[in-house]
Amino acid sequence: MDGNLPDKKRPKFGELMDSFFQEKPVRGILESIDEFFSSPFPFGGFPIDLKETKNDYTITVKLPGVKKDQIDIDIFQNHVTISVQNEEILTSEDKKSNAIFHKQLKQQNTRTIPLPGMVDERKVKANYEDGLLTLKLGKLRGKKVEL
Numbered sequence: 001m002d003g004n005l006p007d008k009k010r011p012k013f014g015e016l017m018d019s020f021f022q023e024k025p026v027r028g029i030l031e032s033i034d035e036f037f038s039s040p041f042p043f044g045g046f047p048i049d050l051k052e053t054k055n056d057y058t059i060t061v062k063l064p065g066v067k068k069d070q071i072d073i074d075i076f077q078n079h080v081t082i083s084v085q086n087e088e089i090l091t092s093e094d095k096k097s098n099a100i101f102h103k104q105l106k107q108q109n110t111r112t113i114p115l116p117g118m119v120d121e122r123k124v125k126a127n128y129e130d131g132l133l134t135l136k137l138g139k140l141r142g143k144k145v146e147l
Contacts, residue, residue, distance in 0.1 A: 045111055046084065056123070057115055061133040068128050073135065078118050080135065083110040118142075 049060040061082060063071065072083040088105045115137070123138025 046082075046109060048082075048111065048113060050113060050115075052116065056139055057119070057135075057137045059113060059133075059135040059137070061111075061135075062131065063128075063133055064131040066131065071128065071133065073126060075119055075121060075124060075137070078115045079112055080115065080119070080137065081110060081112045082133070083108060 047062050051058045051060075059080060063084060066084055066086075070085050072085070074081040074083075086105070086107045088103075090103045090105075091100070093100050118140035120138040120140040125136040127134045
């Protein structure tokens, strides 16, 4: 017990904890943690599933919360590169103190998937629906030479 403050004037534990979490740097750390986990891909990658059949490759990619116009797909020989770009601009203004807060967040996540064989670029189909990207890539058949 603190001998300097009477029991009625001593702050309660809950009040101390509330003020602790509202003061910097703790508040800034908690905001950073919230931003980290609100990002669709906090670890810089996104999950893919690759299946191969006799005639094609099927790639399924989970992209929750991503809009169609944020996705870029590049195909080159036996590699598929999928890029997701996210750009956010947040601005707020406090009219009382004339403080302006401006934050710009730009993220790009890219994943390159190597394939066991060449892709026939004429036989590529892509579909994006409900956060699920599906690519169907036809295999390029070389000419078999008989001796």
